[in-house]
Amino acid sequence: MGFALKHIRQSDVPTPPNKKLRKSYKTNPLxxxxxxxxxxxxxxxxxxxxxxxPPTAASAPSLPSSADLFLQKPSGKFNWVFGIWIAIFHxxxxxxxxxxxxxxxxxTAVLWVLGQNVGIAMSYHRQLTHRGFTTPKWLEYFMAxxxxxxxxxxxxxxxxxxxxxxxxxxxxxxxxxxxxxxxWSHIGWILYGSVHNTDEExxxxxxxxxxxxxxxxxxxxxxxxxxxxxxxxxxxFGGVSWVLWGVFFRVALGLxxxxxxxxxxxxxxSKRFATRDDSRNLWWVAILSGGEGWHNNHHAHPxxxxxxxxxxxxxxxxxxxRLLGVLGLAKKIKVQGPEGGTxxxxxx
Numbered sequence: 262m263g264f265a266l267k268h269i270r271q272s273d274v275p276t277p278p279n280k281k282l283r284k285s286y287k288t289n290p291l292x293x294x295x296x297x298x299x300x301x302x303x304x305x306x307x308x309x310x311x312x313x314x315p316p317t318a319a320s321a322p323s324l325p326s327s328a329d330l331f332l333q334k335p336s337g338k339f340n341w342v343f344g345i346w347i348a349i350f351h352x353x354x355x356x357x358x359x360x361x362x363x364x365x366x367x368x369t370a371v372l373w374v375l376g377q378n379v380g381i382a383m384s385y386h387r388q389l390t391h392r393g394f395t396t397p398k399w400l401e402y403f404m405a406x407x408x409x410x411x412x413x414x415x416x417x418x419x420x421x422x423x424x425x426x427x428x429x430x431x432x433x434x435x436x437x438x439x440x441x442x443x444x445w446s447h448i449g450w451i452l453y454g455s456v457h458n459t460d461e462e463x464x465x466x467x468x469x470x471x472x473x474x475x476x477x478x479x480x481x482x483x484x485x486x487x488x489x490x491x492x493x494x495x496x497x498f499g500g501v502s503w504v505l506w507g508v509f510f511r512v513a514l515g516l517x518x519x520x521x522x523x524x525x526x527x528x529x530x531s532k533r534f535a536t537r538d539d540s541r542n543l544w545w546v547a548i549l550s551g552g553e554g555w556h557n558n559h560h561a562h563p564x565x566x567x568x569x570x571x572x573x574x575x576x577x578x579x580x581x582x583r584l585l586g587v588l589g590l591a592k593k594i595k596v597q598g599p600e601g602g603t604x605x606x607x608x609x
Contacts, residue, residue, distance in 0.1 A: 353509025380408030393566035415481025526556035534561035552576030565597035
């Protein structure tokens with residue numbers, strides 16, 4: 262199986278009428294590995310917010326050489342490990358409909374919030390990748406463990422790939438850009454891509470702050486362990502129904518929700534900010550993901566813990582972060598509004 266690579270220029274995508282596009286934020290070249298955690302929060306490209314006008318063809322900076330990029334491209338080889346596991350979980354998701362129970366649905370809902378909202382959105386994405394807020398270390402670690410329940414890899418791999426995506430969004434080096442085809446950006450990059458979770462150089466360069474911490478190295482190595490324990494517990498107390506719904510159906514659906522953020526929100530929707538990429542705000546992906554679908558807002562202001570920037574842009578994940586702040590468990594919550602400017606710091 263191959264992939265038809267489709268190249269789309271941002272100028273080919275019409276912007277919605279009667280909307281004022283605001284200035285985007287500049288992405289600087291990635292510094293070398295000699296970073297401290299403090300300097301990471303101000304120099305890492307995905308954490309830098311510097312106003313810059315969109316470049317013209319004459320003034321646009323030249324792209325780094327291929328030696329400086331972890332170029333994601335079709336490898337020509339099918340990743341059988343990922344492919345087999347993805348197939349198994351999809352088969353289990355279909356089988357779940359033949360073992361429905363209300364108790365299984367409740368268990369699935371609880372684990373969905375823990376895995377997708379707390380784990381992937383709040384922990385992996387908004388805290389570990391972009392440092393949009395801080396928590397006590399015990400809570401940070403707990404939320405990261407929740408992230409493994411989504412079975413989207415360990416924190417080192419997830420964070421490194423997402424930071425790489427922000428550095429090269431919709432340009433050569435982006436791990437999952439629709440410029441290489443919609444199917445590629447959704448799932449093809451995992452099945453046929455050249456970037457893998459065993460790439461030590463990728464992990465060390467793009468997630469050095471996590472790579473220095475023994476806990477995150479351990480969790481990344483054994484990221485499959487928490488969901489295995491959860492699966493055993495579900496089997497003991499709820500049988501096949503709980504396992505099929507709470508593990509297989511939930512994981513399969515969660516994978517596609519996360520992949521839709523990679524694919525759909527770079528193809529369809531509206532732009533509030535004139536970013537130098539094809540990121541879009543897509544309401545139905547935002548509903549499915551708890552707020553991750555306000556993707557143009559996020560690419561314009563990546564460090565903001567809030568992705569919804571208008572009253573009608575519901576952001577469940579941010580509300581959970583604010584709740585932690587009210588409880589005294591989240592500090593230095595960075596919040597950006599639609600007017601741009603300097604982000605507010607809540608519970609600082």
